[in-house]
Amino acid sequence: MGEESGYSSSDKDVLFDDAVLKRLDLSACQFAERGQNYPKPGGADLLARPLQRGDFAKGILRLLSQLTRVGDYGRETYEAQFDAIKALPGMTYIVVVEDCSKQRVVATATLLVELKFIHNAAKRGRIEDLVVDEEYRHLRLGSFLLELLTVLSRELGAYKVTRDCRPPLEGFYKNYGYVNEGQLYLSQRFRD
Ligand SMILES: CC(C)(COP(=O)(O)OP(=O)(O)OC[C@H]1O[C@@H](n2cnc3c(N)ncnc32)[C@H](O)[C@@H]1OP(=O)(O)O)[C@@H](O)C(=O)NCCC(=O)NCCS
Numbered sequence: 617m618g619e620e621s622g623y624s625s626s627d628k629d630v631l632f633d634d635a636v637l638k639r640l641d642l643s644a645c646q647f648a649e650r651g652q653n654y655p656k657p658g659g660a661d662l663l664a665r666p667l668q669r670g671d672f673a674k675g676i677l678r679l680l681s682q683l684t685r686v687g688d689y690g691r692e693t694y695e696a697q698f699d700a701i702k703a704l705p706g707m708t709y710i711v712v713v714e715d716c717s718k719q720r721v722v723a724t725a726t727l728l729v730e731l732k733f734i735h736n737a738a739k740r741g742r743i744e745d746l747v748v749d750e751e752y753r754h755l756r757l758g759s760f761l762l763e764l765l766t767v768l769s770r771e772l773g774a775y776k777v778t779r780d781c782r783p784p785l786e787g788f789y790k791n792y793g794y795v796n797e798g799q800l801y802l803s804q805r806f807r808d
Contacts, residue, residue, distance in 0.1 A: 629669035631702055631710055637666070637764070640771055645763040646792070647756055661717050662757075664764065667710040667724070669698055674714060674721045683747035685808055709768060710745075713757055722749040725761040727769055727777075741769030741777035762792050 642648055667676065672694045677686050701708045706729060713723040725746040732738050743765050748758045762779075769777040779789055780801045790796075 630665070631667040631698065631708070632705065634666050636709070636768070637664070637711070640764070640767050642764065642767060645760075645767065647760055647763065661715065662722075663714045663716050664711060664760070665714065667698070667712050669695060671712060671714075671721050674719055676712065676721050676724065679721050679724060679747060679749055680745065682750060683745060706772075709765065711761060711764060713752075713761070715752070720749075722752045723747065723757040723761055725758075725765055727765040729769070729772060729774065735775045738775040739773050741765075741772070741774040743769075743777060743779045746779075758788070759792065762789070766792065 672691050677694065680686050701710070708729070709727040711725055711727075712721045714720065715722045726744040728742040728744055730740045730742065732740055743762065746758060746761060748755075748761075766777055779794055781789055786796060
């Protein structure tokens with residue numbers, strides 16, 4: 617991350633106020649225990665921050681295409697979706713890591729917040745769409761984003777946070793306190 621605090625924002629067109637990230641206490645996270653403020657590949661200036669409107673040009677869709685099918689659409693559709701998400705504040709926190717030396721988004725993850733009537737009218741967090749650019753894997757960016765959004769969901773008052781994952785990655789999530797409670801993840805797919 618560029619700053620001591622780890623976060624900064626130069627674009628006013630951000631999905632959410634980056635103060636939400638700045639005030640998180642990350643001291644109990646594993647990357648902090650290892651004495652790392654943030655994993656940095658040689659020469660790269662990595663910055664974690666909320667998604668920005670301008671991230672279309674910085675490759676957010678190319679990055680997401682390494683996770684799943686993104687589809688064939690342009691800036692207009694991206695910006696309309698950005699606006700739709702931003703119009704519902706407090707529900708969707710999309711964080712990216714930018715390699716500022718290349719003006720390129722190299723990792724992202726999303727925290728969705730559900731408002732429930734159960735558990736004393738609680739919030740529930742869901743971590744989604746975690747992906748790290750192939751060139752930046754094994755640098756703990758994925759771990760960092762997972763820990764960051766886990767702390768964020770707790771700070772937002774969620775009674776729990778969940779992560780659906782593919783079986784080969786179960787061990788990755790278990791390293792960060794996630795447990796398999798034996799629930800099945802079922803789906804019905806209407807289209808690609
Ligand atoms: C999964 C992903 C996000 C991990 O990101 P990353 O930044 O490379 O991961 P990190 O560097 O933080 O952590 C890697 C470490 O996690 C651990 N790990 C990874 N997979 C693991 C597994 N299946 N079981 C146990 N530990 C695992 C290893 O200790 C690994 O260390 P290594 O780099 O020394 O091999 C990244 O590989 C990715 O984007 N994959 C494609 C998209 C995807 O599958 N997303 C998740 C869907 S559930």
